[in-house]
Amino acid sequence: MDVLIAPATVADLDAIDVIEQHSFPRPWPRSTFERELINENARIDVARIADTIIAFNNYWIVAHELHILAIATHPDHRRHGVGRQLLAHAIAAAGVAGCTLATLEVRRGNLPAIAMYARAGFKVTHVRARYYHDDEDALVMLATI
Ligand SMILES: CC(C)(COP(=O)(O)OP(=O)(O)OC[C@H]1O[C@@H](n2cnc3c(N)ncnc32)[C@H](O)[C@@H]1OP(=O)(O)O)[C@@H](O)C(=O)NCCC(=O)NCCS
Structure with missing residues (x-):
């Protein structure tokens, strides 16, 4: 799929909010x-097809570490490689910024995301028991850059 990835601006916040609301059990507010x-x-990248934002990735680059906070593709556009492209884009940007490590937490039951991260080279290093508000465990995943 032909997607364009670029840094988000204030004008993109409504679209990010819609995707967030459709993607997470406890969505973060627009604010x-x-x-x-x-x-x-922090950085937020958005992926567009034509003029429509179909996915975003919010991550931090701090010292030598890339930390993925929230990545989501609109449900109508999943399984077309967009999440993978956004993740690769962030890893490449982090490499340019001198990062050597990428980290994230993911719900133990979030099999699509775990599969996407594993495909990008992330490995589970440990489990944070009952990390989420509903007591689901978090898997901590790391990748070297
Ligand atoms: C996780 C998510 C971002 C993946 O986005 P996507 O654009 O559909 O992902 P891609 O099409 O690039 O898939 C990349 C790889 O992830 C894996 N994957 C993605 N969705 C999957 C699914 N439903 N089942 C199994 N594997 C899946 C596959 O390995 C896939 O590669 P393949 O299609 O070549 O087999 C999307 O499902 C989503 O927005 N989920 C809700 C939000 C979320 O949980 N975010 C992650 C936690 S922060």
Whole structure:
């Protein structure tokens, strides 16, 4: 699929919010992403087909570490390689910024995301028991860059 990946702007917040609301059991409010846009450690990339935003990736680059906070593809556009492309884009940007490590947490039951991360080279290093508000465990996954 022909997608264009670019840094998000304030004009993209509504579309990010819609995707967020469709993608997570406890979606973050729009204001979280608004703050991320002005957080100097944070980046949000959006993926577009034509003029429509179909996915985003919110991550931090701090010192030598890339940390993925939230990546989501609109349900209508999943399984077309967009998540994989956004992840690869962030890893490449982190490499350019001098990062050597990528980290993230993911719900133990989130098999699509775990598969996407594993395909990108992430490995589970440990489990954070009952990490989420509903007591689901988090898997901590790392990849070297
Ligand atoms: C996880 C998510 C971002 C994947 O986005 P996507 O654009 O559909 O992902 P891709 O099409 O690039 O898939 C990349 C790889 O992930 C794996 N994958 C993705 N969805 C999968 C599914 N439903 N079942 C199994 N594997 C899956 C596959 O290995 C896939 O590669 P393949 O299609 O070549 O086999 C998407 O399912 C989503 O938005 N989920 C809700 C939000 C979320 O849980 N985010 C992650 C936690 S922060």
